[in-house]
Ligand code: FAD
């Protein structure tokens with residue numbers, strides 16, 4: 344029974360960024376977001392390593408939504424894009440002229456047998472940085488580690504921040520070394536992907552780091568079951584039929600399988616894989632021209648990150664304004680995404696790349712090296728940028744900085 348010109352569904356990084364930007368042009372705006380807390384998820388990696396606390400990563404949703412935007416604390420139960428209407432869990436209906444969909448990804452814990460139970464069990468040694476609910480357990484597991492296998496997994500689905508499953512591994516390795524326990528640990532990375540990272544330049548460097556630090560990397564291996572009574576993890580070999588392996592663990596950091604939220608998947612807004620079916624360059628829906636998408640829930644074939652959201656936000660803004668004014672759209676997203684690959688308690692490789700998986704680095708130094716300055720940026724500057732610039736609608740990613748930095752060089 345609500346009606347608005349502009350509806351934003353999902354108040355995470357993408358939704359709040361778009362609310363901030365669009366509210367500077369349009370007053371008749373509703374944002375739907377069920378949670379009353381907003382997390383800066385990139386900080387979870389540092390929380391898992393004991394470098395930040397959960398409260399430092401969190402703010403109230405109220406404080407991150409512009410004052411002139413109408414926040415409805417509820418979630419979409421079904422989309423009806425033919426009728427320009429959504430229904431919510433509380434039974435409300437909302438009519439819109441234009442809609443931004445930014446519902447992120449859903450964690451499908453149930454796709455791994457025993458995962459939920461193992462995460463909920465206090466002394467299981469099983470943890471994940473991916474959820475605000477479990478991230479503090481990671482550091483407890485690390486502190487209690489007393490030898491054996493420490494296993495880190497990457498599931499057989501697309502995920503957000505594809506570097507995060509291994510960042511916590513490097514941090515754990517560094518932690519154990521500093522505590523004099525490194526020689527008691529076997530550190531093992533098990534990934535469903537064919538290589539340690541999707542971009543060759545960074546993959547080579549990361550593989551070298553694993554070799555040098557005695558970390559074993561198993562590719563095309565997917566965690567399917569956890570036995571938290573016997574502390575055993577079972578992996579399937581994706582390229583060999585019916586081959587599995589069970590390993591005992593003392594620490595098991597799991598990245599849960601992810602996918603588009605069910606509500607999106609079952610709607611006519613999604614493509615065959617269930618993601619919001621948008622043009623990868625204009626971010627406009629391929630069928631419903633009054634719908635745009637941003638962030639992890641979209642079909643854009645880029646690595647799903649907050650950095651990508653920042654770069655997409657200006658494209659969505661400009662294209663939406665033109666559509667609302669009956670003009671042609673021309674702004675294009677180049678696939679820019681970035682992943683600060685933290686490799687220990689003071690070092691970071693800052694991967695930045697585009698749709699072609701070609702490096703697109705901001706600073707005129709080789710970001711493929713482990714650098715302290717990039718670690719400091721990750722720890723201190725990026726949270727500041729997120730809360731104070733991006734969520735206020737003024738951060739479009741580092742493109743302008745890159746142009747200034749590379750002036751006269753390229
Ligand atoms: P989200 O921010 O997840 O927001 C989605 C929102 O939609 C949520 O608030 C949810 O409540 C809401 N929603 C869901 N369903 C509905 C519904 N039916 N109705 C209404 N609302 C709904 N990115 C980086 O750039 N750098 C990093 O270093 C980095 N590290 C990361 C480390 C970890 C451990 C994690 C978990 C993420 C990391 N990311 C990083 C990724 C980054 O957090 C996400 O890519 C970003 O938050 C995506 O924004 P989004 O708006 O698409 O989704």
Ligand code: UQ1
Nearest residue numbers: 385649650653681705728729740741
């Ligand atoms: C970025 O813009 C961003 O958004 C604020 C992040 O966090 C969500 C990032 O992790 C990164 C790396 C960027 C890119 C920024 C610079 C300055 C290279």
